[in-house]
Amino acid sequence: MTKRSLKLPDLLFSVANYTILSLLVIVTIYPFYYILIYSLSDPIEAQKGVYLWPAGFSLESYKSTFALKGLQDAAVVSLSRTVLGTILTVVCCSFFAYLITKQELPFRRAIYRFVLITMYFNAGFIPWYLSMKAYGLQNNFLLYILPTALVGFNVILVKTFIEQLPASLEESAKIDGAGYITIFTKLIFPLSMPIIATIAVFAAVGQWNTWFDNFFLVENPKLQTLQLMLYQFLNQSNAIANMSTQELTRGDTVRAMTPESIRMTITMIVTLPIVLVYPLLQRYFVKGIMLGAVKG
Known part of the structure; x- marks a missing residue:
C-alpha cells in the first residue's frame, strides 16, 4: 500500500499553516513565560535583561511579597x-x-x-x-x-x-x-x-x-480579598520595593528589590492558581461548550 504523495501546493500550505500556528503559540505563551522567569530572577540582574531563562535565579521577590502584612x-x-x-x-x-x-x-x-x-x-x-x-x-x-x-x-x-x-x-x-x-x-x-x-x-x-x-x-x-490587596500593592510597587530593600538584609548583604520585580511577582501570584485549574477541567469544559452549542 503506497502513501499518497503531497502535491506542492498542499505541502506549501501545510508548511505555512504550521509556521503561522507555531508563531501564534509563541506569541501567546511567551508573555506569561516572561513574567514567570522575571519573577524568578535576581531583581538587580533582571534589570539588565531577561529573555529565555531567569537571570540569576532568586526567590527574594516571592519572599518579599509573601511577607507583606495581611x-x-x-x-x-x-x-x-x-x-x-x-x-x-x-x-x-x-x-x-x-x-x-x-x-x-x-x-x-x-x-x-x-x-x-x-x-x-x-x-x-x-x-x-x-x-x-x-x-x-x-x-x-x-x-x-x-x-x-x-x-x-x-x-x-x-x-x-x-x-x-x-x-x-x-x-x-x-x-x-x-x-x-x-x-x-x-x-x-x-x-x-x-x-x-x-x-x-x-x-x-x-x-x-x-x-x-x-x-x-x-x-x-x-474581609479584604487577595485581588484587591495585590492591586493596591501593584500601584504601590515603588514604596514596597524601597521597604523590601531596607528589610531584606542578610548579614552584610542587602538584596535590593525593584518595582518591576514586585509587579511581575504579584502578577504571577494572582494568575497562577487559575492557570493550574484549567488543565484539570479542560476536557469537560470543551465537551460542555460543544454539546451546548449544537442545539443552542
Whole structure:
C-alpha cells in the first residue's frame, strides 16, 4: 500500500499553516513565560535583561511579597469565596435550569424570559450599590457569594444541555417513584457533568478575579480579598520595593528589590492558581461548550 504523495501546493500550505500556528503559540505563551522567569530572577540582574531563562535565579521577590502584612489572610478570603461561590453558583444554576425544563412549572416561560432579560440590561452601579446595602451585605462575607448564585448565562447553558438528555431516563425514574430532587441529584446532575464543569470554570475564574465588590462595599480589613490587596500593592510597587530593600538584609548583604520585580511577582501570584485549574477541567469544559452549542 503506497502513501499518497503531497502535491506542492498542499505541502506549501501545510508548511505555512504550521509556521503561522507555531508563531501564534509563541506569541501567546511567551508573555506569561516572561513574567514567570522575571519573577524568578535576581531583581538587580533582571534589570539588565531577561529573555529565555531567569537571570540569576532568586526567590527574594516571592519572599518579599509573601511577607507583606495581611497577605495570608487575604489569600484565605479569596480562596474561600472562590470555593464557596463556585459551589453555590453550580448548585443554584443547575437546579434552577432543571426546574425551567419542567412543563408543569407555573409561569415557566415568563421566568425563563426574565432570566434572559438580565443578560441584556444592567441597572448600573448606583442601584447595585444601594441594593447591596439594603440587603445588609456591606462588610459581609455573603457579599462575595450570594449575588452570583444565579447567573443567566450559566442557566441557559445547563438548560440547553439538560434538554438534550433522553426523556426516557427521567420517565423511568418517575415510574420507580423518584421525585424531582432525587432525579436531579442522582440522574440529571451526574449526567450533566460536562456542562457543570464548564460553568464551574466560569464561576471560579470570576470569583477569583473579582475585586470590584470588595473595593466599594467592604471596609473590614479581615474581609479584604487577595485581588484587591495585590492591586493596591501593584500601584504601590515603588514604596514596597524601597521597604523590601531596607528589610531584606542578610548579614552584610542587602538584596535590593525593584518595582518591576514586585509587579511581575504579584502578577504571577494572582494568575497562577487559575492557570493550574484549567488543565484539570479542560476536557469537560470543551465537551460542555460543544454539546451546548449544537442545539443552542
